[in-house]
Amino acid sequence: MTRTRRVLVAASAAILAVAFGGCAGGGTAPSADPTGSSDATTSELRGGLTIFAAASLSGAFDELAARFEARHPGLDVAPITYDGSSTLATQLVEGAAADVFASADDRTMATVADAGLIDGEPETFASNVxxxxxxxxxxxxxxxxxxxxxxxxxxxxxxxxxxxxxxxxxxxxxxxxxxxxxxxxxxxxxxxxxxxxxxxxxxxxxxxxxxxxxxxxxxxxxxxxxxxxxxTNTYPVAALADGANPSAAREFVRFVRSAEGAEVLASFGFGPP
Missing domain, CATH: 3.40.190.120 (Osmoprotection protein (prox); domain 2)
Incomplete structure (x- = not known):
């Protein structure tokens, strides 16, 4: 990695944290709690959590899922399914079961939203070039x-x-x-x-x-x-309407968009949303 790229990556951590004061894309503002915690206590989140995510997110989402699971001992996050966003969207529309979907662009997320599979509105959380x-x-x-x-x-x-x-x-x-x-x-x-x-x-x-x-x-x-x-690709994430664990799905989306989530994403080179 060039020195310029290292500087940009380091700067992204600070920019991401600030940017989460008001994300683009029409989503609600993320949790102000820098730990990514919310009203749900660790004892309230139980069961499994299934995540579909764009292949480019693999390292960052593995880290985010590990931290989220450690925070909620009663929760079991399944190994994340990574693939091209369009492939994952097709699988979801055809009936694949998941709780959370994270796409590498808004266009692909819209395919899932238009099929009526999104719980609420997709939330943008990162960018990439x-x-x-x-x-x-x-x-x-x-x-x-x-x-x-x-x-x-x-x-x-x-x-x-x-x-x-x-x-x-x-x-x-x-x-x-x-x-x-x-x-x-x-x-x-x-x-x-x-x-x-x-x-x-x-x-x-x-x-x-x-x-x-x-x-x-x-x-x-x-x-x-x-x-x-x-x-520039902007990345949206959403809880899925027919997911088996909607509470955990919503909390994971919130965690991804928290200050801690922003720091993890920046450490993998992602820019602010």
Missing amino acids: LEIAVQPGNPFGIDALDDLGAAASAHPLVVLCAPEVPCGHAAQTLFDRAGVDVTPVSEEQNVSAVLTKVRSGEADAGLVYVTDVQAADGAVEGIGIDGADAA
């Missing part, structure tokens, strides 16, 4: 989106998220704005698969979130994209 992931040392000398296009002097193998996935939709937005035509060797259903192909050498470059590059811990190198904020 794309960058180019390349092999360590950047052997193709990739500096910008132009270097991935058909007109580039070198022709790296590029892998992207599929267009219906939030990371794929954001990538296409950036390519369109830059006037770059890219022919990917594959289109994946979640951003983790894109990162895996770059890490393994099956692809020379791929568009992933800055949080994915940070989580790779040096296994890939991140190349910033000029104007990446033009395709």
Whole structure:
């Protein structure tokens, strides 16, 4: 990670905490309690909790779920189901059982909301932008989106998220704005698969979130994209109307949007909502 990126990540923790004084996206303000606790006591939350979350949230939500479960000893948080947001939305609409859904964009959350599956309103809690992931040392000398296009002097193998996935939709937005035509060797259903192909050498470059590059811990190198904020993904979370544990679901959503939740998210590289 570059020194600039480390500074930005550190600054995000402070910005996220401040931003939760009034989140964008029409959601209610998060709990002012910095511990993320609420009126429900630890003894009131029992049973299981099932969470569906975008693949890019895997590290952060594992940490958030562990902290939430430790705070509520009577609660059993099931291993979180991670995948592309559009894949998870389809599963929910087709009847998959879950208590909480966290998506990588508002468009995918709207699919679930329009099906009448949301309890209340989705709450935005974080943001993310794309960058180019390349092999360590950047052997193709990739500096910008132009270097991935058909007109580039070198022709790296590029892998992207599929267009219906939030990371794929954001990538296409950036390519369109830059006037770059890219022919990917594959289109994946979640951003983790894109990162895996770059890490393994099956692809020379791929568009992933800055949080994915940070989580790779040096296994890939991140190349910033000029104007990446033009395709910023904002992340909404919601309790599901037919969930088996609505009280725990609502409390988990509140915890994600608390000051403690903001600090955890910032530590994984997410920006404020």
